[in-house]
Amino acid sequence: MPVRVGIFGYGTIGKRVADAVLKFSDEFELVGVVKPTPDYEAEIAVSKGIKVYTYSDKLKDFEKLGIPVAGTAEELLDKVDVVIDATPGKVGKEMKEKYYAPRGKPAIFQGGEKADVADVSFNALANYDRAVGAKYIRVVSCNTTGICRLLASFLLHGLKIRKVRVYLVRRGADPKEHKRGPINDVVPDPVTVPSHHGPDVKTVIPEINIVTMAVAVPVTLMHLHMVNIEFETNVTREDIIRMLEETPRIMLVPTGKRMDSIAQLIEWARDIGRYRNDIMENCIFEGSITVVDGNDVYLSMAIHQESIVIPENIDALRAMFKLADKWTSIEKTDKVLGLITSGKKYKF
Ligand SMILES: NC(=O)c1ccc[n+]([C@@H]2O[C@H](COP(=O)([O-])OP(=O)(O)OC[C@H]3O[C@@H](n4cnc5c(N)ncnc54)[C@H](OP(=O)(O)O)[C@@H]3O)[C@@H](O)[C@H]2O)c1
Numbered sequence: 001m002p003v004r005v006g007i008f009g010y011g012t013i014g015k016r017v018a019d020a021v022l023k024f025s026d027e028f029e030l031v032g033v034v035k036p037t038p039d040y041e042a043e044i045a046v047s048k049g050i051k052v053y054t055y056s057d058k059l060k061d062f063e064k065l066g067i068p069v070a071g072t073a074e075e076l077l078d079k080v081d082v083v084i085d086a087t088p089g090k091v092g093k094e095m096k097e098k099y100y101a102p103r104g105k106p107a108i109f110q111g112g113e114k115a116d117v118a119d120v121s122f123n124a125l126a127n128y129d130r131a132v133g134a135k136y137i138r139v140v141s142c143n144t145t146g147i148c149r150l151l152a153s154f155l156l157h158g159l160k161i162r163k164v165r166v167y168l169v170r171r172g173a174d175p176k177e178h179k180r181g182p183i184n185d186v187v188p189d190p191v192t193v194p195s196h197h198g199p200d201v202k203t204v205i206p207e208i209n210i211v212t213m214a215v216a217v218p219v220t221l222m223h224l225h226m227v228n229i230e231f232e233t234n235v236t237r238e239d240i241i242r243m244l245e246e247t248p249r250i251m252l253v254p255t256g257k258r259m260d261s262i263a264q265l266i267e268w269a270r271d272i273g274r275y276r277n278d279i280m281e282n283c284i285f286e287g288s289i290t291v292v293d294g295n296d297v298y299l300s301m302a303i304h305q306e307s308i309v310i311p312e313n314i315d316a317l318r319a320m321f322k323l324a325d326k327w328t329s330i331e332k333t334d335k336v337l338g339l340i341t342s343g344k345k346y347k348f
Contacts (some may be wrong), residue, residue, distance in 0.1 A: 002029040002172075003321050006080035008073070008095055010035045010045055012174050012306050013110055014086030016278065017313045018050060021084075023336050024314060027323055031080050034073045038062040073099065082320065083107040084313060093117045096136070106134075108316045110309065111141025111200070121203035123148035124315035124333075125156070125249065128326035131319035139312045143223055144200040145169055146282050146303040147212075150227065151205055153247035154240075159234035161208060162295075168197060168214040169224040174306055182218050189216035222262040222279075223303040234294035244284060248330050248341050249311060251279075253302075257285030262302045269304075278307035280339050311337055 005021050007014050015171050021030045032051035036044050038061050043050050045189050051070035053220050054062055060309040062069045065179045070076075072193040077083070087090040089112020096117060100107045118138035120131045120323075126148045131137050140148065147166060154161060170189055173180035189195070198212035253259050259268055288300040311333045334341075 002027055003082060003317065003323075004029050004031050004080045005082055005084060005317070006031050006053075006076045007033040007084045007086060008099075009033075009086035009088070009091075010041055011086065011088075012176070012315075013309065014084075015041065015045070016276070016307055016310045017084055017086055018045070019275070020310050020314055021317075022050075024332075028317060032070055032076050034076060038065045038067045041169055042067050060138065077103050077105055080105065082317065084317075085109045085113075088112060090114075090177065105319060107136055108313060108320070109136070109138040111139060113138055115200070121200070122312060122316050122319070122327065123152065123204045124312050124319075124330055125149050125152035125247070126204050128315060128319055128329065131316060132322055136319055137284060137316045139309050139316055139319060140195075140200055140204060142303055142305040142308045143170070143197050143214075143225070144204070145309050145312060146223075146225060146301060147210075147227075148204050149202050149247070149249050149282050150284075150301065151201070151208060151229075153243050153250060154229070154231070155205070156247070157243045159243075162230040162232050163227040164198075164201075164208060164210040164230075166197065166210070166212045167226040168195065168212060169219075169226075170214050170216045171219045171221060171223055171305060172216045173220050175220040175242065177220075182216060182219060187216045189214050206332045219262070221266050221304075222283075224262060225301050225303065227297075227299050227301060229297045231295045231297065235297065237289055237291050237292060239284065240291070240297055240299075242290055244289075245341070248334055249281050249339060250341060251281040251283050252286045253283050256284070260285065260287070265302055266304075274338075276307070278310075279304040279312060280307045280311055280337060281341065282308070 021028050032053050053076040056072050060164045092109045092113045115121050118136040119134045121138045122131045124259045195212045197212040200211040236245045269279050284304040290298045312331045318324045
């Protein structure tokens with residue numbers, strides 16, 4: 001019998017996770033989603049055949065707009081084996097205390113929650129096995145997911161990392177967030193060092209020596225990371241490219257084909273017919289990969305914040321219910337969701 005899934009929150013992440021869960025109907029059944037506000041997003045969910053639930057004090061609001069509701073949040077909880085929480089940052093912790101834990105429901109949280117909301121902070125490539133059988137899992141944020149995948153690529157290939165420095169240019173808002181900025185600014189975000197991303201990577205890869213700094217800019221398309229990794233031993237540019245090519249969920253963006261910016265990457269995603277122009281892979285600009293002094297590696301990578309964590313949510317479900325081992329899970333997720341890597345089959 002498929003694992004019955006309920007999703008709390010149907011925004012940027014929740015709606016993408018819902019669409020992804022529907023693609024794995026042999027393993028998971030999407031019982032419904034919870035949304036407090038009746039709006040076009042709720043209406044689209046209904047039009048896709050997704051059952052929408054809400055809180056009892058919101059039922060009337062839905063009724064007024066003629067958006068059908070399948071029941072209350074509590075009723076959804078009674079029908080599911082697991083919750084995927086995609087509510088705004090920090091709300092998930094409240095939801096856990098008020099709704100999920102009292103009913104004994106396991107839950108998968110997102111990166112806007114603090115690490116202590118869950119038993120394990122998760123990235124499939126870096127620490128799938130730690131999440132096997134866990135009751136509460138936190139899929140780390142978009143930026144942390146991107147950094148963890150990159151570092152996991154080198155660690156899985158047996159390289160020893162001395163230190164990592166990442167400078168993040170963060171998108172100011174998601175495309176739909178019409179009230180957020182900055183509009184005309186570059187904002188140290190945060191002004192203090194490190195930004196939360198480095199410590200967050202350590203919740204997944206504890207031994208790593210990493211410092212991150214971030215600024216937010218007036219862009220909604222993707223984040224851009226400028227990465228510097230110092231290895232214990234010498235590597236060549238060709239070694240780095242080969243390792244990245246062999247790693248799932250990492251895409252090398254060729255130089256010379258006018259795919260040298262995040263706008264061009266998003267246009268590429270549109271042109272090849274990616275739904276919502278989602279890019280679930282880390283996009284590493286091949287031309288940026290440079291080795292200095294034998295062991296000091298530099299590269300730039302773009303991260304599509306709206307979609308990069310979707311594969312990890314599917315893998316987290318499988319790990320929680322012990323449905324597959326790490327590589328079987330990653331391979332199936334990527335095949336069904338249509339991710340591409342640089343084409344070489346990985347073998348670790
Ligand atoms: N967007 C990103 O770039 C990104 C990337 C990776 C991870 N994350 C993380 O993913 C999580 C969700 O972020 P998001 O960007 O998807 O947020 P979002 O677009 O603002 O969506 C949040 C959703 O949660 C719903 N919601 C609010 N309070 C709720 C409650 N008490 N119960 C049930 N649903 C509730 C909202 O419904 P209404 O619209 O009806 O109010 C909305 O559908 C956060 O932890 C965030 O940090 C976000």
